[in-house]
Amino acid sequence: MRNQIPAFRKHLLQHVGLKEASVNLYILKIQELIKWMEGNAYETSPEAITRKRIEEYLEWCFRQRNSNVTRRTKLVALRRFFTFLLYDEIIQADPSLRIPLPRPGKRNVRIFTQDEVLRIFQTCSIETEKGLRDVAIFILAAFGGLRASEICDLKIENLIEDGDNFYLQVENSKFGESRIITNIWKIPRQFLTAYISFRLTAHGAGPGSPLLVSYRRGGKVKGHKLTEGALDQLLKKLAGLSQIRKSRVNMHMFRSSHATDLRKIEGWEVESIAKRLGHANIQTTADNYFGDWNPVRKKFASLAAYWKRFNLKLWIKEGAIAEG
Structure with a gap:
């Protein structure tokens, strides 16, 4: 998966038109998944990623007390990545597609108008x-x-x-x-x-x-x-x-x-x-x-x-x- 990150970055910047900061955030989320997989001695090639593996990762994030918003952000980044891999014909199906997004819940931030x-x-x-x-x-x-x-x-x-x-x-x-x-x-x-x-x-x-x-x-x-x-x-x-x-x-x-x-x-x-x-x-x-x-x-x-x-x-x- 690491080998696809430079092309993914270029795709987001040039084809999708995202700002550099947003692209960096997406890349960070992909790298976090790769680090978790390597730590568990899992195969990290794009073809080896399954829905079950992604769900296992999100469950681990939940046990690490990641908020719903954090896990939602991570899954959105993964969907972007796998959509790119489909577009580039590196994979044949998106393993993240049927995984429901965690509900963001009610915002706790209090502000003045x-x-x-x-x-x-x-x-x-x-x-x-x-x-x-x-x-x-x-x-x-x-x-x-x-x-x-x-x-x-x-x-x-x-x-x-x-x-x-x-x-x-x-x-x-x-x-x-x-x-x-x-x-x-x-x-x-x-x-x-x-x-x-x-x-x-x-x-x-x-x-x-x-x-x-x-x-x-x-x-x-x-x-x-x-x-x-x-x-x-x-x-x-x-x-x-x-x-x-x-x-x-x-x-x-x-x-x-x-x-x-x-x-x-x-x-x-x-x-x-x-x-x-x-x-x-x-x-x-x-x-x-x-x-x-x-x-x-x-x-x-x-x-x-x-x-x-x-x-x-x-x-x-x-x-x-x-x-x-």
């Missing part, structure tokens, strides 16, 4: 220093997809502006690896740099100081590094003021929303989304955001185009700042 995210932003007063901090928090979560812990750990020096380029450097990720977050467009960049200006001038902070700090009730800076619990409390308060009717809200919902948003943007596939989110395993991204239960037709050229309603008019309309 775009309208809900904008309403949360509207509750932040951009006339106050604390309000600008709150806007910065939600920009990092909703437009950057950062984890709450990563937002708390950001230092001023982690926001880097180099001419027309602006990016975030995440140093303390969940798995100890660093990554760069790009595609932060003009409007959110202006809010972030405005708050950094407060930190550097009014607070006397340095490049190595925490980016986001706590405030007293009257709005005076307290200066303590924020905690994940503080972020969730802030979100719950503002979600209530925004009249968002959800039984439970937390900061991770912004991250899930961001991943879902990226699926609507041209050029973003499972591989690039996994890299942006800092997932250690691309399968996590595929299971959560690329299941068959959630088809998406991409319509937007960029995140800026998708979030075009995020601008100063958002606050002018609600009277948060005076016109003129």
